[in-house]
Amino acid sequence: MTALVNPGLAEELERSDEFNADACMNCGVCSAICPMGVDVQPRKLFRYVLLGMEDRVKAEVEPVFSCLLCKMCEENCPSGVHIAENVRTLRHHIVRTVFGIGRG
Ligand code: SF4
Numbered sequence: 001m002t003a004l005v006n007p008g009l010a011e012e013l014e015r016s017d018e019f020n021a022d023a024c025m026n027c028g029v030c031s032a033i034c035p036m037g038v039d040v041q042p043r044k045l046f047r048y049v050l051l052g053m054e055d056r057v058k059a060e061v062e063p064v065f066s067c068l069l070c071k072m073c074e075e076n077c078p079s080g081v082h083i084a085e086n087v088r089t090l091r092h093h094i095v096r097t098v099f100g101i102g103r104g
Pocket residue numbers: 023024025026027028029030031042043073076077078079080081083
């Protein structure tokens with residue numbers, strides 16, 4: 001897999017007021033509590049965003065769309081990360097950049 005880095009990715013996604021992946025301290029509580037198990041790993045997704053690893057984000061189509069947006073993780077997140085909204089933002093990004101749907 002190529003490691004194409006987009007250093008502006010987090011800034012681009014943060015245009016959504018709710019997007020706050022940078023608040024994640026990578027504790028793993030969300031992964032432990034998620035009813036989807038290891039299929040959805042918010043902390044991994046957010047780390048990719050913060051590191052500008054756009055290719056990795058785009059490769060996470062299945063996990064991103066497997067999220068139930070149930071917010072069980074969010075209610076237990078010690079950092080107040082808007083996990084469900086962040087995942088929703090990543091969905092929009094993938095739909096636009098991978099599937100070419102929506103605004104360019
Ligand atoms: S529970 Fe919150 S702070 Fe901990 S890894 Fe998940 S998103 Fe990050």
